[in-house]
Amino acid sequence: MQLAKRLTLSLACTLLSVNSFANQPVIEQAKIDTAKQLINTALESNLGYEIVESLTTEVGPRLAGSEAEKRARKWGEALGKELGFDKVSVEEFAMPFWDRGQLQISLVSPYQQELYGTALGGAAPSDKPIDAPVVYFRDVHALKNVKAGELKGKIAFVDGDILVQSQTGAGYGQANMRRRIGWQHAEYGEASALVVRSVGSDSRRFPHTGMMSKKDDQWANIPVIAVSNPDADHMRRLHELGKSLQLSLHSSSKWKGKVGSGNVVLDLIGSEKPEEIVLIGGHLDSWDLGTGAVDDGAGVAITTAAAALIAQLPERPKRTIRVVMFGAEEVGLLGAFSYALQHADTLKDHVVATESDFGARTIWRLVSNVNPDANDFIDEIAKVLSPISIVRGGSDVRGGGPDIIPLALKGVPTIRLQQNGMDYFDLHHTPDDTLDKIDSDELAQNVAAYAATIYLIADSDVELRKPAEEKASE
Amino acid sequence: MQLAKRLTLSLACTLLSVNSFANQPVIEQAKIDTAKQLINTALESNLGYEIVESLTTEVGPRLAGSEAEKRARKWGEALGKELGFDKVSVEEFAMPFWDRGQLQISLVSPYQQELYGTALGGAAPSDKPIDAPVVYFRDVHALKNVKAGELKGKIAFVDGDILVQSQTGAGYGQANMRRRIGWQHAEYGEASALVVRSVGSDSRRFPHTGMMSKKDDQWANIPVIAVSNPDADHMRRLHELGKSLQLSLHSSSKWKGKVGSGNVVLDLIGSEKPEEIVLIGGHLDSWDLGTGAVDDGAGVAITTAAAALIAQLPERPKRTIRVVMFGAEEVGLLGAFSYALQHADTLKDHVVATESDFGARTIWRLVSNVNPDANDFIDEIAKVLSPISIVRGGSDVRGGGPDIIPLALKGVPTIRLQQNGMDYFDLHHTPDDTLDKIDSDELAQNVAAYAATIYLIADSDVELRKPAEEKASE
Numbered sequence: 001m002q003l004a005k006r007l008t009l010s011l012a013c014t015l016l017s018v019n020s021f022a023n024q025p026v027i028e029q030a031k032i033d034t035a036k037q038l039i040n041t042a043l044e045s046n047l048g049y050e051i052v053e054s055l056t057t058e059v060g061p062r063l064a065g066s067e068a069e070k071r072a073r074k075w076g077e078a079l080g081k082e083l084g085f086d087k088v089s090v091e092e093f094a095m096p097f098w099d100r101g102q103l104q105i106s107l108v109s110p111y112q113q114e115l116y117g118t119a120l121g122g123a124a125p126s127d128k129p130i131d132a133p134v135v136y137f138r139d140v141h142a143l144k145n146v147k148a149g150e151l152k153g154k155i156a157f158v159d160g161d162i163l164v165q166s167q168t169g170a171g172y173g174q175a176n177m178r179r180r181i182g183w184q185h186a187e188y189g190e191a192s193a194l195v196v197r198s199v200g201s202d203s204r205r206f207p208h209t210g211m212m213s214k215k216d217d218q219w220a221n222i223p224v225i226a227v228s229n230p231d232a233d234h235m236r237r238l239h240e241l242g243k244s245l246q247l248s249l250h251s252s253s254k255w256k257g258k259v260g261s262g263n264v265v266l267d268l269i270g271s272e273k274p275e276e277i278v279l280i281g282g283h284l285d286s287w288d289l290g291t292g293a294v295d296d297g298a299g300v301a302i303t304t305a306a307a308a309l310i311a312q313l314p315e316r317p318k319r320t321i322r323v324v325m326f327g328a329e330e331v332g333l334l335g336a337f338s339y340a341l342q343h344a345d346t347l348k349d350h351v352v353a354t355e356s357d358f359g360a361r362t363i364w365r366l367v368s369n370v371n372p373d374a375n376d377f378i379d380e381i382a383k384v385l386s387p388i389s390i391v392r393g394g395s396d397v398r399g400g401g402p403d404i405i406p407l408a409l410k411g412v413p414t415i416r417l418q419q420n421g422m423d424y425f426d427l428h429h430t431p432d433d434t435l436d437k438i439d440s441d442e443l444a445q446n447v448a449a450y451a452a453t454i455y456l457i458a459d460s461d462v463e464l465r466k467p468a469e470e471k472a473s474e
Numbered sequence: 475m476q477l478a479k480r481l482t483l484s485l486a487c488t489l490l491s492v493n494s495f496a497n498q499p500v501i502e503q504a505k506i507d508t509a510k511q512l513i514n515t516a517l518e519s520n521l522g523y524e525i526v527e528s529l530t531t532e533v534g535p536r537l538a539g540s541e542a543e544k545r546a547r548k549w550g551e552a553l554g555k556e557l558g559f560d561k562v563s564v565e566e567f568a569m570p571f572w573d574r575g576q577l578q579i580s581l582v583s584p585y586q587q588e589l590y591g592t593a594l595g596g597a598a599p600s601d602k603p604i605d606a607p608v609v610y611f612r613d614v615h616a617l618k619n620v621k622a623g624e625l626k627g628k629i630a631f632v633d634g635d636i637l638v639q640s641q642t643g644a645g646y647g648q649a650n651m652r653r654r655i656g657w658q659h660a661e662y663g664e665a666s667a668l669v670v671r672s673v674g675s676d677s678r679r680f681p682h683t684g685m686m687s688k689k690d691d692q693w694a695n696i697p698v699i700a701v702s703n704p705d706a707d708h709m710r711r712l713h714e715l716g717k718s719l720q721l722s723l724h725s726s727s728k729w730k731g732k733v734g735s736g737n738v739v740l741d742l743i744g745s746e747k748p749e750e751i752v753l754i755g756g757h758l759d760s761w762d763l764g765t766g767a768v769d770d771g772a773g774v775a776i777t778t779a780a781a782a783l784i785a786q787l788p789e790r791p792k793r794t795i796r797v798v799m800f801g802a803e804e805v806g807l808l809g810a811f812s813y814a815l816q817h818a819d820t821l822k823d824h825v826v827a828t829e830s831d832f833g834a835r836t837i838w839r840l841v842s843n844v845n846p847d848a849n850d851f852i853d854e855i856a857k858v859l860s861p862i863s864i865v866r867g868g869s870d871v872r873g874g875g876p877d878i879i880p881l882a883l884k885g886v887p888t889i890r891l892q893q894n895g896m897d898y899f900d901l902h903h904t905p906d907d908t909l910d911k912i913d914s915d916e917l918a919q920n921v922a923a924y925a926a927t928i929y930l931i932a933d934s935d936v937e938l939r940k941p942a943e944e945k946a947s948e
Contacts, residue, residue, distance in 0.1 A: 057711045060587045068585065111542065113534045113765075116905060204678060205764070205905040230908040234765070237531045237909075290679070291587075291708070431590060431679040434704040435711075 026380045031459060034313065035384050035452040042309055042448035043388075049440040051079065051301035052360075056291040056435045063288040064328035065097040065259040072284045076264035076300070076325045083308040085266040085323070086316075092262040093338035095328050098122055100209075100288060101252030104129075105195070105225055109246035110238065116228040117195070118289060119253035120179060121211035121331060123224040126251050130155065130192050130223070134235075134245035140178040140196075143185045151189030155247050158182050158194065159236050162229055163201040167364060169421040175199045180213040183220040193223040193249055197232035202426035205230050209287050209429045211331055223251040261285070261327040263335045266304065268311050270458065272318035277346070278458045279322045279353040279412075280307065280450065283329030283403055290433030294424065298438060298446075299356035299401075300325050306450035310458070317459035319351060326403040329357070336403035340410060350412040352457055352464045355401025356450065359427070360443045361420040363390055366453070367397035370413040370464040377462040378415065384452055388445055393418070413464045415457075417449050500854045505933060508787065509858050509926040516783055516922035517862075523914040525553065525775035526834075530765040530909045537762040538802035539571040539733040546758045550738035550774070550799045557782040559740040559797070560790075566736040567812035569802050572596055574683075574762060575726030578603075579669070579699055583720035584712065590702040591669070592763060593727035594653060595685035595805060597698040600725050604629065604666050604697070608719035610709075614652040614670075617659045625663030629721050632656050632668065633710050636703055637675040641838060643895040649673045654687040657694040667697040667723060671706035676900035679704050683761050683903045685805055697725040735759070735801040737809045740778065742785050744932065746792035751820070752932045753796045753827040753886075754781065754924065757803030757877055764907030768898065772912060772920075773830035773875075774799050780924035784932070791933035793825060800877040803831070807876055814880035824886040826931055826938045829875025830924065833901070834917045835894040837864055840927070841871035844887040844938040851936040852889065855927055862919055867892070887938045889931075891923050 042048075055075060062069045073090050080088035098121055105117040108131065132155045137143040139160045146156075158178045164171030178196045186194035198208040205228045212220055227235075238245055264284060270276060282299020286292020307323045328334035340347065352370060366385060368378045375395045382392035400407070400414030408414050427433045457464070516522075529549060536543045547564050554562035572595055579591040582605065606629045611617040613634045620630075632652045638645030652670045660668035672682040679702045686694060701709075712719055738758060744750060756773020760766020781797045802808035814821065826844060840859060842852045849869045856866035874881070874888030882888050901907045931938070 053711070057708065057715070058584075060581075060585055060708075071585070107534075110532075111534055111545070114762075203910045205680070205908060230906070230910050233910055234531060234534075234908070237527070241531070288588075432704070434679060434708070436677045436704050436707055 026377050027456060031456060032384055035456050038309055038451040038455055039388060039448040042306070042451050043444050045309065045444065045447065046440060047308060048301045048305035048443045048447040049438065051304055052293060052297040052438060053435055055297045055300060056293045061288045061291050062284060062286045064285040064331045064334065065095050065261050069261060069285050069327060073262050073264050073327070076284060079304065080264065080266035083304065084311045086269040087267040089265045090262045091265060091339065091342055092260055093334065094258050095261045095334050097256045097259040098331060099254060099256050101125065101254060103225065103249070103251045105227070105247065105249040107245065108248045110243045115231045116205050116207055117225045117231070118207040118209050119251050120209060120224045120226055122219040123212065123251065123253045124221050125254045126193065126223045126249060129248055129250040131248045132192050132246065134247055136239045136245070140182050143182060146185055146189035148188055149190045151186060151191035154191055155193045155195060156186040156189065156191040157235060158196045159232055160197045163199055163425050165201045165422050167420050167422055168418065169358065169424060171201065172425060179210050179226065183212055183222065183224045184215045187220065187222060191222065193225065195225045195227055195247065198226045198228055200229060200425050200430065203229050204426065204432065206430040206432050209289055219255065223249060223253070225249060225251065261334065263327050263339050264325040266307065266323040268307055268316055268321040270318050270320040271316040274320050275349050276319040277322050277350045278319050278454055279324060279350055280355070280454055281324035281326055281403065282356050283335065284325040285328050285330055287330055287429050289429070289431040291435065292433060293435045293438055294359040294433050295428050296329070296357045298360035298443065302356045302360070302443065302446040302450055305447045306454055309447070309451045310455050317455060319458040321454055321458050329403055333402055333405060336406045340406035347407060347410045347412055350407060352413045352415055353400050353404045353407045354415050354417065355403045356417070356446065357401045357403065358419045358421050359424045360438045360446060361422070362442050362445050363417045363449045364420050365391050365393040365418040366415065367393035367418060368395050368415040369398050370415065371466045374462050374464045377460070381453055381456050384456065385449055388448055390449055411466065413466065417453060419446065500851050501930060505930060506858055509930050512783055512925040512929055513862060513922040516780070516925050517918050519783065519918065519921065520914060521782060522775045522779035522917045522921040523912065525778055526767060526771040526912060526917070527909055529771045529774060530767045535762045535765050536758060536760045538759040538805045538808070539569050539735050543735060543759050543801060547736050547738050547801070550758060553778065554738065554740035557778065558785045560743040561741040563739045564736045565739060565813070565816055566734055567808065568732050569735050569808045571730045571733040572805060573728060573730050575599065575728060577699065577723070577725045579701070579721065579723040581719065582722045584717045589705045590679050590681055591699045591705070592681040592683050593725050594683060594698045594700055596693040597686065597725065597727045598695050599728045600667065600697045600723060603722055603724040605722045606666050606720065608721055610713045610719070614656050617656060620659055620663035622662055623664045625660065625665035628665055629667045629669060630660040630663065630665040631709060632670045633706055634671045637673055637899050639675045639896050641894050641896055642892065643832065643898060645675065646899060653684050653700065657686055657696065657698045658689045661694065661696060665696065667699065669699045669701055669721065672700045672702055674703060674899050674904065677703050678900065678906065680904040680906050683763055693729065697723060697727070699723060699725065735809060737801050737813050738799040740781065740797040742781055742790055742795040744792050744794040745790040748794050749823050750793040751796050751824045752793050752928055753798060753824055754928055755798035755800055755877065756830050757809065758799040759802050759804055761804055761903050763903070763905040765909065766907060767909045767912055768833040768907050769902050770803070770831045772834035772917065776830045776834070776917065776920040776924055779921045780928055783921070783925045784929050791929060793932040795928055795932050803877055807879060810877035810880045814884060821881060821884045821886055824881060826887045826889055827874050827878045827881045828889050828891065829877045830891070830920065831875045831877065832893045832895050833898040834912045834920060835896070836916050836919050837891045837923045838894050839865050839867040839892045840889065841867035841892060842869050842889040843872050844889065845940045848936050848938045851934070855930050858926055858930065859923055862922055864923055885940065887940065891927060893920065
């Protein structure tokens with residue numbers, strides 16, 4: 001009965017939306033009006049904030065593969081049902097579990113001082129406390145010149161520069177090198193352990209965690225520890241004074257075998273083209289140090305709230321809107337790869353995909369990488385977003401967010417609503433990633449932007465997918 | 475030879491400074507010019523920053539009574555000699571030693587989550603891990619209503635409000651009640667342990683340490699732990715959701731018997747009235763969590779640098795300028811009380827005393843509590859400071875800084891150059907109190923203000939001490 005009503009209404013919409021005539025607007029006014037209503041509703045609503053508050057408070061930190069991440073999936077399922085999604089499912093997958101364990105790290109020479117550090121993801125344990133002289137490297141490039149065996153019996157310390165703050169997060173990749181590949185060079189030098197300056201843009205006494213990169217499909221065989229920027233500053237000053245540094249460290253971080261994880265999938269089924277999927281989402285797992293508020297409780301909250309507001313419209317948009325709460329993002333996009341595999345047959349039906357995984361500051365730009373014929377359509381969406389201070393960015397910008405990478409690799413078009421990332425790397429992967437860092441007004445602007453954008457795409461016939469020959473050439 | 479020259483010059487100064495005639499300026503122009511030169515020199519100098527950099531880097535954290543505090547005294551002695559002070563001495567005293575030990579604290583119900591906490595100064599250890607339900611108190615006033623034995627087998631959690639930020643630090647006393655006396659009520663209720671919201675104005679995941687108050691000359695018999703503001707927020711939200719909280723904690727903090735501490739005293743001996751003492755200083759000890767940069771490496775640096783700049787003038791001011799690097803301030807002003815005791819006979823010769831112990835932000839106000847006849851003299855000093863954005867505050871404001879309390883109780887006049895304390899309690903007593911939080915330009919303004927003020931007082935005949943009858947009436 002309800003479905004019949006929806007179909008009737010959507011048929012009317014279809015008739016209205018035929019725009020094959022010259023001078024026909026790219027998006028008809030009624031839809032723009034609905035999008036604007038969604039923006040106004042979102043700006044008045046506290047739903048996004050309530051979702052991230054609930055996730056961070058009632059579930060807490062959610063390390064990939066942990067019991068807490070499992071509770072988060074149950075939370076996500078219950079939330080999807082409560083908010084009226086048409087279909088709620090959990091898609092499970094297996095994964096290896098890395099446990100941070102406990103760490104003690106201190107300077108022991110020239111004097112005793114506790115350092116603020118944490119193990120990096122994938123690091124091996126120390127079998128017993130390691131007490132060793134430090135070899136100082138000004139940056140990861142200097143470490144790359146190390147000779148085989150040169151660091152035997154030593155701890156390598158890789159300094160570096162503080163991550164450059166920017167709206168776009170441009171500084172991350174460069175700073176991240178010491179975290180990702182430093183261990184490979186330290187092991188080549190036969191160091192007992194590697195300590196790196198945290199990858200973060202802040203000057204707070206928090207270490208920043210994060211995953212290392214595998215080499216030849218192998219993880220590090222030594223402990224790898226990030227220390228806070230003030231601690232790295234301290235060691236640099238002592239080194240520059242000509243002091244010999246000695247560290248003591250003991251870490252129990254290690255791999256602990258296979259566990260289960262999963263993606264939570266919430267669908268608003270399209271009224272006219274239910275097989276066509278507009279995919280949005282965030283990741284449900286978080287690092288364990290904080291409570292994963294900005295990374296990425298915010299993304300889960302923004303996209304779920306946006307879809308939930310669209311669910312309150314009198315009828316479903318034509319296309320299916322799918323919110324995916326990805327599992328195990330932090331440890332290598334495991335949920336994302338699992339999704340791409342489990343949905344391999346229908347990826348061709350994914351009209352567009354985007355993830356919110358860059359905090360909850362104001363969205364300032366909309367970028368895209370879709371069928372060039374649809375660029376004017378995206379331009380029109382950007383005009384709708386302009387009153388909430390969002391500018392149209394490039395139409396050839398790859399990347400819809402980390403968990404969208406496996407989909408984009410398979411040709412799924414992407415857009416991205418970019419948050420201001422100026423202070424994102426102050427918080428990201430630290431104990432300080434907690435709810436109080438989220439501004440509810442900024443979060444509401446995010447929900448508004450997502451709701452309007454996703455509604456307009458889902459209730460459209462515009463083809464965002466690229467022609468087959470173009471995909472093939474990429 | 476040098477002394478003879480100094481005496482000759484100071485005699486000339488004395489002749490110039492006789493201002494018994496009507497319309498004679500309160501401070502003669504030549505001295506104002508010298509003070510202005512000191513300001514300019516200080517603003518161009520990096521000496522203050524170099525001192526705090528050296529102390530925090532080469533000595534590190536300096537817990538009262540520790541081996542590190544002893545190294546700090548050696549550092550202070552060496553610095554005094556290097557900077558040309560006329561007399562450098564260390565005045566030792568004995569004190570009881572409290573050791574923070576190790577702490578593990580986590581939420582275990584409704585789920586497992588590590589909390590960021592630290593033991594409060596004077597707290598007792600847990601003999602074994604304490605795993606107990608939490609009784610929530612919205613603030614310390616609520617805890618005061620607890621009935622005898624009511625908390626048996628429970629952990630009391632005292633929430634509260636975040637310390638109100640202000641230039642003056644006005645919020646500290648009120649917030650501090652939960653830290654100081656909470657344990658007395660928790661013990662009356664027979665709680666197994668007390669956990670309090672940190673006394674801090676920040677929303678960072680750092681616990682704030684600090685000393686508790688004794689009761690009937692006794693310290694707490696239970697573990698007392700401060701958790702960070704975000705952790706306290708988290709527990710409050712769970713409590714408001716109706717969840718039963720359970721905590722697990724294990725702390726090895728304890729008293730460990732008598733140790734030695736000391737004050738480092740650096741004198742620039744007065745050229746004309748060497749027995750009259752203008753006392754400035756900071757405290758050499760720090761809490762062990764950070765490296766004691768703003769609390770109180772800055773104060774040591776500011777006052778030492780100011781005196782060192784005065785030492786470079788062609789002649790010594792008339793009165794003795796004494797820099798005291800107080801020991802064991804954090805644990806109960808032990809160095810300050812020892813100083814007052816060891817110098818009891820000469821306190822009457824202390825013309826004025828002031829301590830810098832409120833960080834290193836820009837000084838914005840000069841307040842005083844001296845002989846009312848000298849108020850116009852202080853007003854004139856304030857005029858000299860006006861170009862560096864310092865305003866004259868009250869002339870009846872008690873308090874020259876924490877370590878000045880024992881002196882003020884004995885009638886020593888006080889002034890205070892007040893730093894902007896707006897973010898002081900974000901850092902104070904946390905792991906985040908590190909060198910990078912100090913702005914070298916702001917620190918230089920502090921040195922400038924101290925140098926000019928102290929020079930003008932030391933090279934003056936104005937009597938700041940109150941008449942005996944007024945002292946007696948206080």
